[in-house]
Amino acid sequence: MFTAYSYLALALSVILLCVKAFALIDCIRRRPYDFELAGTLQKKAWLVILALSVAVHLIFVSSGPLGLLNLAGTVAALVYLAQLRSVTS
Numbered sequence: 001m002f003t004a005y006s007y008l009a010l011a012l013s014v015i016l017l018c019v020k021a022f023a024l025i026d027c028i029r030r031r032p033y034d035f036e037l038a039g040t041l042q043k044k045a046w047l048v049i050l051a052l053s054v055a056v057h058l059i060f061v062s063s064g065p066l067g068l069l070n071l072a073g074t075v076a077a078l079v080y081l082a083q084l085r086s087v088t089s
Contacts, residue, residue, distance in 0.1 A: 012066075016057065016074050026081070
């Protein structure tokens with residue numbers, strides 16, 4: 001039997017996965033020069049971080065969207081988006 005909390009956790013998990021996937025796809029599509037312009041990590045480093053965050057989310061989906069590893073991946077995706085999307089848009 002599903003409760004309101006389980007529906008909320010599922011919705012939050014899907015939303016956070018979409019944010020991470022969007023950040024990864026955005027990172028793949030950007031040129032290496034954009035990362036230098038933003039003054040952030042290199043493209044390869046961001047690709048590894050964001051790919052790991054998506055993979056961890058998919059592997060540890062049972063721990064919920066507020067698990068420690070899922071939160072770390074979400075923070076990494078949000079930091080990437082804040083740094084790159086704001087500077088090079």
